[in-house]
Amino acid sequence: MIIDxxxxxxxxxxxxxxxxxxxxxxxxxRYGIDLAVVSATEAIxxxxxxxxxxxxxxxxxxxxxxxxxxxxxxxxxxxxxxxRELLPSGNFVGVKIHTDYTGSPVDSAQTREALAMVAAHDLxxxxxxxxxxxxxxxxxxxxxxxxxxxxxxMGADGWRHAVEAANSVDRLWLEPCFSxxxxxxxxxxxxxxxxRRLLFGTDATLIDPAAAYGAVLAxxxxxxxxxxxxxxxxxxLFRLDLP
Amino acid sequence: MKDPANRSGxxxxxxTADDLPPIGLDIDVLVGRYADRPGPSGEPADVAAALAANGxxxxxxxxxxxxxxxxxxxxxxxxxxxxPGVVPxxxxxxxxxxxxxxxxxxxxxxxxxxxxxxPDDQHVEPDFPSVRHVARRATEAGLxxxxxxDVRRFWRPLRGATVVFLDTHFYHLGDFVVVARDExxxxxxxxxxxxxxxxxxxxxxxxxxxxxxxxRTPLYEAVVPRLRLARSGLDQAARxxxxxxxxxxxxxxxx
Numbered sequence: 001m002i003i004d005x006x007x008x009x010x011x012x013x014x015x016x017x018x019x020x021x022x023x024x025x026x027x028x029x030r031y032g033i034d035l036a037v038v039s040a041t042e043a044i045x046x047x048x049x050x051x052x053x054x055x056x057x058x059x060x061x062x063x064x065x066x067x068x069x070x071x072x073x074x075x076x077x078x079x080x081x082x083x084r085e086l087l088p089s090g091n092f093v094g095v096k097i098h099t100d101y102t103g104s105p106v107d108s109a110q111t112r113e114a115l116a117m118v119a120a121h122d123l124x125x126x127x128x129x130x131x132x133x134x135x136x137x138x139x140x141x142x143x144x145x146x147x148x149x150x151x152x153x154m155g156a157d158g159w160r161h162a163v164e165a166a167n168s169v170d171r172l173w174l175e176p177c178f179s180x181x182x183x184x185x186x187x188x189x190x191x192x193x194x195x196r197r198l199l200f201g202t203d204a205t206l207i208d209p210a211a212a213y214g215a216v217l218a219x220x221x222x223x224x225x226x227x228x229x230x231x232x233x234x235x236x237l238f239r240l241d242l243p
Numbered sequence: 244m245k246d247p248a249n250r251s252g253x254x255x256x257x258x259t260a261d262d263l264p265p266i267g268l269d270i271d272v273l274v275g276r277y278a279d280r281p282g283p284s285g286e287p288a289d290v291a292a293a294l295a296a297n298g299x300x301x302x303x304x305x306x307x308x309x310x311x312x313x314x315x316x317x318x319x320x321x322x323x324x325x326x327p328g329v330v331p332x333x334x335x336x337x338x339x340x341x342x343x344x345x346x347x348x349x350x351x352x353x354x355x356x357x358x359x360x361x362p363d364d365q366h367v368e369p370d371f372p373s374v375r376h377v378a379r380r381a382t383e384a385g386l387x388x389x390x391x392x393d394v395r396r397f398w399r400p401l402r403g404a405t406v407v408f409l410d411t412h413f414y415h416l417g418d419f420v421v422v423a424r425d426e427x428x429x430x431x432x433x434x435x436x437x438x439x440x441x442x443x444x445x446x447x448x449x450x451x452x453x454x455x456x457x458x459r460t461p462l463y464e465a466v467v468p469r470l471r472l473a474r475s476g477l478d479q480a481a482r483x484x485x486x487x488x489x490x491x492x493x494x495x496x497x498x
Contacts, residue, residue, distance in 0.1 A: 015417025
């Protein structure tokens with residue numbers, strides 16, 4: 001069993017043809033990924049309301065995809081409405097916040113308000129982090145009761161900050177996806193944080209899972225830790241009822 | 244890479260890959276060090292061990308000493324590296340175009356097959372005269388150019404040369420494809436082509452002969468482009484070409 005906690009559905013604006021849900025499933029099959037938690041690219045980069053609704057329709061078509069409802073911190077009114085209207089389907093299991101595309105750094109007032117809203121709904125939040133911003137996300141976890149957050153990309157090149165962040169609070173998880181797969185990055189993180197805080201995320205279908213999968217392979221984790229990374233931690237975080 | 248039967252206490256490791264292809268020649272390998280960053284080790288013995296652990300039999304190796312400190316002594320070190328799988332690549336310093344043109348001549352005389360450009364490490368922009376000049380001299384000397392830097396900008400001074408772009412990111416693949424249509428000597432490393440359809444796009448648009456496996460050992464995880472190649476839509480012949488056949492061809496090692 002492998003669960004990808006950082007996936008996307010929909011087209012990207014680069015020279016790539018990855019927008020069909022069939023591509024999601026084919027790419028998952030390449031690597032034996034059973035479930036993926038995905039957000040709509042349209043909701044992230046352009047129209048959050050339309051993208052979330054398109055995502056909701058796609059989630060009805062596959063039992064291998066679970067949804068992130070995307071929240072744009074600059075449009076919290078939309079977020080309240082989307083949460084109210086789309087959560088009852090049961091197909092959305094978390095919230096995605098992209099700090100760059102929305103011009104909303106983790107420590108901005110609007111993102112902090114968005115994270116408080118997410119915590120009030122008792123949903124995990126996947127937040128785009130880069131550089132030192134996992135530390136800002138850890139601070140948000142400290143300040144906002146009940147917030148459970150995933151540091152997307154575990155800070156990319158700032159993974160050392162992600163280690164410090166994960167060790168400073170008990171409600172922050174890390175996932176490794178990053179197209180620049182520098183030697184030893186995931187191994188170093190895995191050896192320095194509680195193994196219950198590690199998740200598997202790929203950024204597919206933007207990035208092929210080879211990047212994250214290869215990084216985990218190269219880390220040569222003990223089998224129990226690898227199982228935690230692969231699915232057990234994700235199942236607990238998203239409260240999935242798995243067979 | 245990992246024993247599929249890796250078990251501990253009855254738990255099986257879900258991450259396995261028993262289909263990784265052997266790599267005949269890796270076009271992007273370094274030895275040496277950066278003064279401003281910790282490991283991983285670039286000591287030749289450690290690099291050789293990393294290559295062996297990743298099923299990489301041959302490597303086009305350049306030396307950071309040549310790129311960052313002194314071309315001649317760095318390249319002499321590279322030429323002396325042991326191992327039948329080592330294809331020495333001459334590092335040139337674009338900050339010193341006069342020294343670089345001398346070094347290109349010296350490298351060709353010593354039997355080197357390729358030079359490597361490090362514009363990012365040397366803070367050299369694509370419109371600096373040095374880039375075009377060194378590429379021209381390398382081409383005149385019959386040397387392949389292994390080029391770091393953003394392909395969207397470094398294509399221009401490298402026109403007409405036989406080039407392997409080592410830093411082509413899949414974000415920029417469309418730009419590589421449209422320029423490579425007009426430049427039959429342009430090739431790309433697979434290192435950062437790690438989107439779901441990048442290898443397949445090059446295959447469809449340009450042909451598999453433009454793709455060369457590159458890992459940037461020891462700085463990047465060599466298993467990633469290897470795994471991507473294993474799970475690609477390329478057939479066995481194309482995979483073999485990417486895994487070393489193309490590198491042998493453009494470096495003239497099959498003659």
